[in-house]
Amino acid sequence: MENDTKAEITPENISKAEEYKVQANECFKRQEFLKAIELYSKAIELNASVPVYYGNRSFAYLKTECFGYALDDATKAIELDKSYIKGYYRRAAAHMSLGRFKEALKNFEYVTKARPNDPDAKSKYTECNKIVKKIAFEKAISVEETKRSVAESINLDAMTIEDEYKGPELEDGKVTLKFMKELMETYKNQGKLHRKYAYKILLDIKEYLMALPSLIEVPIGDNDKFTVCGDIHGQFYDLMNIFELNGLPSEDNPYLFNGDFVDRGAFSVECIFTLFGFKLLFPNHFFMARGNHESATMNQMYGFDGEVKAKYTTQMAELFTEVYNWLPLAHCLNNKVLVMHGGLFSKDDVTLEDIKKIDRNRQPPEEGPMCELLWSDPQPQNGRAPSKRGVGCQFGPDVTENFLKLNKLEYIIRSHEVKSDGYEIAHDGKCITVFSAPNYCDTMGNKGAFITLKGKDMKPVFTTYDAVPHPNEKPMAYANPILRLIG
Structure with missing residues (x-):
């Protein structure tokens, strides 16, 4: 990801950063994801201490298939605020998009522990857990049997x-x-x-x-x-x-x-x-x-x-x-x-x-x-x-x-x-x-x-x-x- 240059955090910069975030959110709603990324980046340049800016930019990166950048931003958001739940969702989504289901599951697990009564968190954890178990099961089967080619089994x-x-x-x-x-x-x-x-x-x-x-x-x-x-x-x-x-x-x-x-x-x-x-x-x-x-x-x-x-x-x-x-x-x-x-x-x-x-x-x-x-x-x-x-x-x-x-x-x-x-x-x-x-x-x-x-x-x-x-x-x-x- 391009290095985010940081400005001095002044009341003026804090206010301007918020304006950029609002504009970026509007672009995101219109599915103008690249423009949204640009504006979230401007907000981060002016005030790099707000986890939401990174969390939102992470979501926009996910939409443009920049899963590596999405992962970095989600992690940065979590570093700034360990209780920022959306950060864990974004990080899980980036891992999922790259087929790294075990890493995704760890993030969903954190959310379910932080919000034990949240049905949304529970359903995501359950779905991801199903995939992890299915992969483990398929791996076990393929080790147990010498895999016959599917092509050979077709009549x-x-x-x-x-x-x-x-x-x-x-x-x-x-x-x-x-x-x-x-x-x-x-x-x-x-x-x-x-x-x-x-x-x-x-x-x-x-x-x-x-x-x-x-x-x-x-x-x-x-x-x-x-x-x-x-x-x-x-x-x-x-x-x-x-x-x-x-x-x-x-x-x-x-x-x-x-x-x-x-x-x-x-x-x-x-x-x-x-x-x-x-x-x-x-x-x-x-x-x-x-x-x-x-x-x-x-x-x-x-x-x-x-x-x-x-x-x-x-x-x-x-x-x-x-x-x-x-x-x-x-x-x-x-x-x-x-x-x-x-x-x-x-x-x-x-x-x-x-x-x-x-x-x-x-x-x-x-x-x-x-x-x-x-x-x-x-x-x-x-x-x-x-x-x-x-x-x-x-x-x-x-x-x-x-x-x-x-x-x-x-x-x-x-x-x-x-x-x-x-x-x-x-x-x-x-x-x-x-x-x-x-x-x-x-x-x-x-x-x-x-x-x-x-x-x-x-x-x-x-x-x-x-x-x-x-x-x-x-x-x-x-x-x-x-x-x-x-x-």
């Missing part, structure tokens, strides 16, 4: 297609363009793909992905167009709008989707089957990279796990976890541009060869190159800093420059962060962010964007667009109930 022959099923059908077990067009129409009309076909797609995609390296090299012809999209986050109708604006994927219209296909948005199942379908149809012209949300912990918290269980089965949710473990971590376009979901590394000597060799078939670790590819963010100043998210690192223009020189590259493209225009060019044009989910979570008011480039010069061209209407299914509809309790 497609035992699944019958009912006569009344009117949706798209695979032809000889294969995805065709006709199937994909029918699938997208079915989804637009809020229909559902038959579970037998859904399972078949997942089994086929897993088998395909398992044969790939962790870094994919993508050649692009001089006059060929190539499109890079950022986070989609379950916003199916906005995904359809991208295809409307830029054409359906084909061998002449290749795409790379750069992670975070699911979670938050309530149409994640529709997004992932559409993307996986195109991957099977055009394996050499449609590319998908893993994001930090293609992981079990994130899926359990932010809705994908709940959505798959609601629309299909628990078994399918487990199979998705297996499939996601095999998604590539990065793509190198024409030996000139590296594309990854998060960003660069905490060490200076990482090469493309190192990325290619990463053993990716696992849940993302808490540190190291695989974690950083999925979680890191750029920062404007040189050097590195601890991540505002609490995972990965922040890297400056010098880090980007050194990495590009070492690997003989021109620039990097990454996603992972909401940008008001849908994209941002940083680090002297060497680090580009692209985010493709407009009006993220129906609240952020941002545009979406995608990048097109031609092989001959690899110059990025940006297309931006607004959100399109979608059925009345709220984002986070399938999220873990405890997130709704905290928020």
